[in-house]
Amino acid sequence: MSNIASILNESEPAAKPAVEAGDAPAWNSTPTTIGFGSVGRMGSGAAAEPPKDADAAAAEPTKGDASAATNSKEDGPSATVPGSAAKIASGDIPVVINEEDMEGQIYSNAAWKDLGIxxxxxxxxxxxxxxxxxxxxxxxxxxxxxxxxxNMVAQSQSGTGKTVAFLTATLSRVDFSKPEQPQALILAPTQELADQISRNIHSIGRFVKNLKVALAIPRKIARGENVNSCIVVGTPGTVLDLGRRKQLDCSQLKVLVLDEADNMLDLNGLGDQCLRVKLRIMPPDVIESVQVLLFSATFPPKVQQWIPRFAPNANTLTLKTKELTVRGISQMFVDCPNDDSRYDILCKLYGLMTIGQSVIFVRTRKSATEIQRRMTEDGHRVTVLHGDFDSTERLELLGQFRAGETKVLVTTNVLSRGIDVASVSMVINYDIPTKPGPQGDEPDAETYLHRIGRTGRFGRIGVSISFVFDQRSFDHLNAITTHFGIDLVKLPTNDWDEAEELVKQVIKKNSAQASYVPKVDDRQTEADDSKPEPAEAASQSTTSTKKEDDKPADVGW
Structure with missing residues (x-):
């Protein structure tokens, strides 16, 4: 932390506070208190059935969600769409969004032509x-x-279209009369995500003349080869190396985007590299003028302190903690008798996994490889993908999964934010996501959110199933449900016919929608190629109005 602080302090003046004294804090992540539910459910209520080998855990009450709400009301399309860029630039329109607007339908009442593209x-x-x-x-x-x-800090649930939002803005900012001059830099935490973003730019920009995109990931750009593209997409480490070697000219950058910004600014992750990209390879005038766009589904407290320094005076779109989970995902859990029984239950679910496509998340690379080996030996067709594979293999395996050549993928958190496949109908948390804490591993609510967000993409229906097998895993999952204020339905292990029918109904709904739901994607992954996977990545809001053109707009919904 001291290293990052020193980089910031020597390179930039202190940023103006996001709110005045007495206002609600710009980032408030106090969770709504939801304890265990009735027997058979984990979530809102008083007490739930604990694992078979443990007593019920008591949920300790905490303060309620302190996120501020607006008093505005929605009057139709004009309330959904804040207005044209011209109106906002002139300060004619206040940005006030009801916090409940994100509930229900994902689409707005706007048309693309209203947005100045x-x-x-x-x-x-x-x-x-x-x-x-x-x-x-x-x-x-x-x-x-x-x-x-x-500058912009934007938060929205997984699968709601964040990627298309910042790519549309990026394409709108670039001067295509200078196709070989880098003007936009998009940083992503993994090679897989950078590759997806690059493909998305080419797709959305297919009718734009002189569009040139460079992919800055390991072993993609040769030493000594200059980057001659107007848009550069890459991982922080590779981009930093290109800048240090003078292969990347940042003198005319207009836009800097961080996708999965919570992970990118994490002090225990890629934060140091991202800050060095901005503060060490960009000229001082570019540091002052470049538009910074930070997008993520979550912004944990440990990241929030650096946001005003990385993106000063930013307009913000935020969500309350309880609004973060995706409503289209049926979240369930299985109470396994013990650790060894998890594998047997996983195999019983295989038939359901292959109705659509499924992703199994485990904690370590070793576990992923072992599960894939055992399931293959037992006659199940399963693919494994983790950080031990080189970049070519990883992209090839992910491409095969997207193409439907494989139905079930076992992976680590390297892809907890990286898979955007319409037919993924099920996510299984074989291991409950955790992160290092002062007293050992502690539950990682943000990673849980990103994992389950691999299904239920853009309004579709999906299923997530989390395995618990002892008091510790049970307590971790309970803490996550409390954090988000969600209910988890307990799958009956004593009647698999009933369990299969319950899950099958949801999956079939997803399959029925997959052919016609418009695809506004938000492609995401986690963990840089240089990060160890067991250290799982590490979330939120205020509401106010845009009063003056020279002040940021803090918007909550």
Whole structure:
């Protein structure tokens, strides 16, 4: 932490506080208190059935959600769409969004033509079946396209269209008369995500003349080869190396995007590299002028302290903690008799996994390899993907999964934010996600959220099933349900016919939707290629209005 603080202090002046004294804090992550539910459920209520070998855990009450709410009311399309970029730039319109707007439908009432984008980008969006903007797109684009440009911190659930939002803004900022001059830099935590973003840019920008995109990941750009593309997408370590070796010219950068910004600014993760990219390889005038866009589903407290320094005076779109989970995902848990029984129950679920496609998350690479080996020996077709594979193998395996060549993928947190496949109908948490804490491993609510977000993409229906087998795993999952205020349905292990029917009904709903739901994707992954996977990645809000053009807009919903 001291290293990052020293980089910041020597390179940038202190940023203006996001709120005045007496206001609600700009980032408030106090969770709504929801204890264990009735027997058979984990969630809201008084007490739940504990694991078979342990007593019931008592949920200690905490303070309720302190996120502020607006008093505005929605009056139709104009309330859903804050207005054109021109109106916001001139300060004619206050940005006030009801915190309940994100409930229910993901789409906004806006049209792309209302958001100030070019005809070429509009055609590209339509060609990719993005027929109308989602709410996060409709609300963030006018702010990102304002003149003069302003920084943006945007939070929205997994699968709601964050990637398309910042890519549309990025394409709108670039001067394509200079196709070989780097003007936009997009940083992603993994090679897989960087590759996906690069593909998305080409798809959305297919009608844009002179579009050139460089992919800056390990072994992609040769030493001594200059980056001659107007948009650069890459991982922080590789981009930093290119800048240090003078292969990447940052003198005319207009936009800097951090996808999965919570992971990218994590002091225990990629934060040091990201800060060095901004503060060490960009000229001072670019540091002052570059528009910074930070996008993520979560912004944990340990990351929030650095946001004002990395993206000063940013407009913000935030969510209350209890609004973060995806409503289309049926979240369940299985109480396994012991550790060894988890594998047997996993195999019993195999038939359900292959109705659509499924992802099994485990804690370590060794566990992933072992589960894949055992399931293959037992006659099940399963693929494994983790950080021990080189970049070519990882992209190839992920491509096979996307193409439907394999149905079940066993992986670690390297892909907890990285898989965007329409037919993924089930996510299994074989290991409850944890992170290092002062007293040992502690529950990782943010990683849980990103893991289950691999299903239920953009309004579809999905299933997540978490395995508990002892008091510790039970307590970890309980803490996560309490943090988000969610209910988990207990799958009956004594009647697999009933359990299968329950899950099958949900999966079939997902399969029925997959062919016609417009695809506004938010492609995400976790952990840089340089990070060990067992250290799972590490979440939130206020509401106010945009009063003056030179002040940031803090928006909660």
């Amino acid at each position: 070019s005809d070429e980008i509009h055609r590209g969006l339509l060609s990719e079946n993005y027929l109308r903007p989602s709410k996060i797109q409709a609300r963030s684009l006018p702010l990102m396209l304002s003149d003069p440009p302003k």
